[in-house]
Amino acid sequence: MFNNPFQRSQKASYSALTFSQNETLPSVSEFISVSHAIDDDYIRQLKPNVPVSILEPQKLVKRTQKFVKAFTGHPMYAVKCNPDSVFLEAMYHGGIKRFDVASIGEVRLVKGLFPDAKLYFMHPIKAPEAIYEAYKEHGVRAFVLDYAGEVDKIIQATGGAKDLELFVRIAIPKNNPGGNVATDFSSKFGAKYDEGVELLKKCRPLCKKLGLSFHVGTQCHDPSIYAMAVDYAAMIMIDSGMNVEALDVGGGFPADLNSDQKLPPIQKFTKAIARSIKKNNLEHLDLLCEIGRGLVASAGSLIVRIEGRKNDLLYLNDGTYGGLFEAGGAIGLAYPAHPIRRENKPFSGSMAPFRFAGPTCDSVDMMRGPFMLPDDIQVGDWIRLEQLGAYGEVSRTDFNGFGRIKKIVIKSESLSKKGS
Numbered sequence: 206m207f208n209n210p211f212q213r214s215q216k217a218s219y220s221a222l223t224f225s226q227n228e229t230l231p232s233v234s235e236f237i238s239v240s241h242a243i244d245d246d247y248i249r250q251l252k253p254n255v256p257v258s259i260l261e262p263q264k265l266v267k268r269t270q271k272f273v274k275a276f277t278g279h280p281m282y283a284v285k286c287n288p289d290s291v292f293l294e295a296m297y298h299g300g301i302k303r304f305d306v307a308s309i310g311e312v313r314l315v316k317g318l319f320p321d322a323k324l325y326f327m328h329p330i331k332a333p334e335a336i337y338e339a340y341k342e343h344g345v346r347a348f349v350l351d352y353a354g355e356v357d358k359i360i361q362a363t364g365g366a367k368d369l370e371l372f373v374r375i376a377i378p379k380n381n382p383g384g385n386v387a388t389d390f391s392s393k394f395g396a397k398y399d400e401g402v403e404l405l406k407k408c409r410p411l412c413k414k415l416g417l418s419f420h421v422g423t424q425c426h427d428p429s430i431y432a433m434a435v436d437y438a439a440m441i442m443i444d445s446g447m448n449v450e451a452l453d454v455g456g457g458f459p460a461d462l463n464s465d466q467k468l469p470p471i472q473k474f475t476k477a478i479a480r481s482i483k484k485n486n487l488e489h490l491d492l493l494c495e496i497g498r499g500l501v502a503s504a505g506s507l508i509v510r511i512e513g514r515k516n517d518l519l520y521l522n523d524g525t526y527g528g529l530f531e532a533g534g535a536i537g538l539a540y541p542a543h544p545i546r547r548e549n550k551p552f553s554g555s556m557a558p559f560r561f562a563g564p565t566c567d568s569v570d571m572m573r574g575p576f577m578l579p580d581d582i583q584v585g586d587w588i589r590l591e592q593l594g595a596y597g598e599v600s601r602t603d604f605n606g607f608g609r610i611k612k613i614v615i616k617s618e619s620l621s622k623k624g625s
Contacts (some may be wrong), residue, residue, distance in 0.1 A: 237613045245545045248508055248587055256523040257508035257611045258598060262295035265504035265594070269299025272500060275475040277482070278492025281305040281325055283456050284315060286497030286595045287505070291614055293318055296500065305456075305495040306345075309335040316343045323347075327418070327453075327495060329374050329394045330355060336362035349374050349418055349453075351396045356407055371408040372416040372453055375401040375441060377434050395419065398441060405445035416451030416491070417442060424498065424538070425457035428469055428477035435481035442487075451491040454478055458499025460592045462538055471499065498595040505594025508545075510587050517559050519582070524563010524570040527607060528593060530600035532561065532572040542576040545587040554581030565605040 241247075243259055251257070273280060281303040282296050288311065297319055304315045307328040312335075315322055325347040326339055339345035340363045347370035348359050356371070363369065376395025396404055401417070409415055417438050421430045431454060442449045461468050482488060507528045513520035525533035532538050542559075544552055558575030559582075578588065602608060 235611045265295040266299040273300035283497030284311045333362040369412040370414040371412040372418040373404040374418040401441045402445045405447045409447045418453035420455030421457040428474045432477045432481035439485035453493040456495040460502030502592040502595040507593045526604040528597035541591040543589040547585040552579035554579040
């Protein structure tokens, strides 16, 4: 019998890993559930002095249904994007039955909500204890990898299981034309061409189902990048000479952040993928994707208050250590900004570009934007930042004691956990 070195210590170690769902979410000082839209008058009446996260699950149900219909394969939701159970239930209701999980915490969370959901452990580097528990206790069979050491780890932690689904993750070359993305995931994960070929050969005799996986990068605006990535993956499959049964085209489907430059509709992306699949004679493959931001971003927004102003620099009560992590640093997303006057009267200033500073004492807590707002905006006014259903909640910390928020969920109709 296969001797699993992790098995002996499992019972002792799991108690230390016990996971509360609430630990994935920020510290909520007040939770409000409403059945109406949140307009400027409502914010003025609420007079929030802490950031307010607004979630619209019914909007997410409709967007999920639209994507499920457009994508020719099986979409997975990337749980890391927003693990709030309100959103997970909305997507399940909208037709998402498969989930991309990156940790044992996410495995436990999703299995606790949806026991019948299929989970794909798509983090390329996993703890052996996490692999063991996912396989033995939660029925996870699909695992991704991008180097030989991870193959050995998976085989060892699962006791030489014969029913594995192994996905080889490849890196997409940076020199693809038009490949500008907010974050290049291939800089951290993914096997190079020759490595991918060899990994397919190594995995084939060790698994029941063999797949190939890639990720074009966060916030990809160009549908042709997906088509080129499928072409690249097809060449690796051919050169390996192995029988491959599945292809995961990853995530990167964008949120609409720029009002001046509209994104192509989601059908442009799904059709580009479908055309490349057909061109490369890959219709027989089980086609998957890992959509995250492209689903949940539009179903969330964030209300912040201006606490100070120095010319074009607005000091807010939330920032990069809170819900605006992706607005700062190397990513620098400029979310659509809607001003809300403290008093019920219109802004009279012309639109101007602004920078933001968060509430902490850290000078890293800066967001270059530009965020377009009226030039007469003042201290005490609020700003509603859109497209923050993605990553805003999960990036929040309590650094400097600024972790408290209000949360409003707009429920226009009852959503069943099990959905339809």
